[in-house]
Every structure is written in structure tokens, then in C-alpha cells.
Amino acid sequence: KQEVTQIPAALSVPEGENLVLNCSFTDSAIYNLQWFRQDPGKGLTSLLLIQSSQREQTSGRLNASLDKSSGRSTLYIAASQPGDSATYLCAVRSLGNAGNMLTFGGGTRLMVKP
Amino acid sequence: ETGVTQSPTHLIKTRGQQVTLRCSSQSGHNTVSWYQQALGQGPQFIFQYYREEENGRGNFPPRFSGLQFPNYSSELNVNALELDDSALYLCASSFDNLGGYTFGSGTRLTVV
Numbered sequence: 001k002q003e004v005t006q007i008p009a010a011l012s013v014p015e016g017e018n019l020v021l022n023c024s025f026t027d028s029a030i031y032n033l034q035w036f037r038q039d040p041g042k043g044l045t046s047l048l049l050i051q052s053s054q055r056e057q058t059s060g061r062l063n064a065s066l067d068k069s070s071g072r073s074t075l076y077i078a079a080s081q082p083g084d085s086a087t088y089l090c091a092v093r094s095l096g097n098a099g100n101m102l103t104f105g106g107g108t109r110l111m112v113k114p
Numbered sequence: 115e116t117g118v119t120q121s122p123t124h125l126i127k128t129r130g131q132q133v134t135l136r137c138s139s140q141s142g143h144n145t146v147s148w149y150q151q152a153l154g155q156g157p158q159f160i161f162q163y164y165r166e167e168e169n170g171r172g173n174f175p176p177r178f179s180g181l182q183f184p185n186y187s188s189e190l191n192v193n194a195l196e197l198d199d200s201a202l203y204l205c206a207s208s209f210d211n212l213g214g215y216t217f218g219s220g221t222r223l224t225v226v
Contacts, residue, residue, distance in 0.1 A: 043217045043219035046214060100147075103159070
């Protein structure tokens, strides 16, 4: 059974810092990994999707890497801004019978202070 | 291109009642999944529909049921509501089974 863990659970940083959010998963047999952003009480906004054959994806100030063999992904946010404050969730889509579902981590709550 | 839309946005029900939540998938998407997100936790998979057939189910009891219609929109039905069913219910759509997901804004269900 796939399990996804995100560390840290919460993070508070001053504006302008570069930061790294971590995601680990127990079963390396995955189709893809997706990073989402969630504002309080809202739905999920997809940030980056990394296919199992890829090592990283970039969008603006965001860069996500994937090391499938070690079961790890990182989301790098450059030059953080107060508008980046949100919960960040990673989700894994696994091979096999579980391939039709996403398994989510518990999220990292990020606060960027002006 | 329209995204995923869910209705209603908020709902209050009494324990024991039944509820129906609705979801319109993103244009061009044929797969719809439903997730339950309790406060402070990551979303949990309820089930998925692909071409109007249930295509996977998470660890939820049979009182959670669903439908997908020919236009790929979907409903989530919950019978005999319990207090623990209070959560944010998220709908997500994708094209076929392997693409990335697009999520709606969710329905906040409160059971009192």
C-alpha cells in the first residue's frame, strides 16, 4: 500500500527566502507525481506534474524533482513571496490496481512573512 | 476551456439524512474522481468513474455511491450521514486514466 509523507508539516519563512518542501513515498512503482497548492477552504491547484520517466519539471519560480528509486520528490520555491502562503500537497499515482487513484501526503503549510 | 465545477459550495445536513453532490468535469476529460478531505489532512480517494463505469474505490462504505453521466459529469451520493462525514469533498477530472488531474473548488459538507 502506497504511503506518502511530507516534511515539514509547517514552515514559516521571511519573504525572499528560497525553500524546499519534501515528499517521500514508499512504493517506487508510480505513473507520476503531482504537486498541488491549496488555499484555506479551497480546492487544489495543480502546480507541476512529473511523469515517472522525468527527473524534474519547472514552472516560473517553482522546480520539482523526482527520484523514483529513492522514493523522493522535492518542490523548490525560489524567492518566496507572501502570496506563496498556502498548503502544498504532493500526490502519487501508482502502477497496478491502484493506478486509478492519487495517494496524498498530509501537506506542508507554508507561511511567508513580509 | 472551462475547469471543474462543483455544486453546491456549502451544505449543512442533519445526521441520518442523504446528500447529493455534483461535479462537471473539465472540457475534454472523461474520468472523474471524488476525494474526501478532513480538516488538516490530505484528501482521501473515494472512487473513480471512467466512461460511466466505476473504476476503482477507496476504503469507503457502500453508503457512498456515485454516477457518471454521458457528458462525463458526475454525482456523489452519501446515505445515512454521520457526523464524521463532515469534510471538504473534492471532484477531479482527467483525460483517460493516466493524465494529470484538475480539481474543483470543493463542496464543504457539515453534518450536525
